Amino acid sequence: MGLGQKTGVLTVAAALAVLGTCWLAATPAVAEDIPAAAQQEAKDIWSMRCTTCHGASGHGDGAAAVAMNPKPRSFGDAEWQKSVTDAQIEQAILGGGPAIGKSPLMPPNPDLASKADVVKALRAMVRGFAQ
Numbered sequence: 296m297g298l299g300q301k302t303g304v305l306t307v308a309a310a311l312a313v314l315g316t317c318w319l320a321a322t323p324a325v326a327e328d329i330p331a332a333a334q335q336e337a338k339d340i341w342s343m344r345c346t347t348c349h350g351a352s353g354h355g356d357g358a359a360a361v362a363m364n365p366k367p368r369s370f371g372d373a374e375w376q377k378s379v380t381d382a383q384i385e386q387a388i389l390g391g392g393p394a395i396g397k398s399p400l401m402p403p404n405p406d407l408a409s410k411a412d413v414v415k416a417l418r419a420m421v422r423g424f425a426q
Contacts, residue, residue: 329416337416344404345417353424365398370424384418 342351348363350356353370360367368375386394389408392401407414 327415327419329412329419333410333412334416336410336413337420340404340407340413340417341420348401353421363398363400367401368397370421373425376422376425381418381422384421385414388414388417388421 346357347359348355348357348367349370350360350367355367355369357367370376383395387397387401389404391403392398394403407417
């Protein structure tokens with residue numbers, strides 16, 4: 296292999312390395328290391344506790360939403376997604392509406408305080424509704 300061929304191979308390898316780095320940087324937050332058991336528990340909690348108001352698709356259209364004032368948050372709202380931090384979402388999950396200055400109709404989930412991975416998984420679900 297001549298020098299030109301070696302340089303071409305190195306250039307392609309360097310380009311692939313840069314592209315790989317960019318791809319990893321663009322990977323969404325849901326790629327966090329959240330154990331499968333915590334993800335499953337979060338799905339179960341969402342189904343049992345959250346869908347009543349926020350709906351199965353997270354758009355604030357659960358069965359109880361009809362009678363609520365204010366209406367539950369739609370997690371599909373891109374502007375809202377940009378306006379809140381992950382920590383704020385987790386605080387709302389743990390402390391309910393009053394913990395973040397919102398409706399007292401959203402109850403707290405103090406039983407999740409010792410389940411950080413489940414809270415992360417719920418937060419990732421909330422973020423996922425915007426996609």
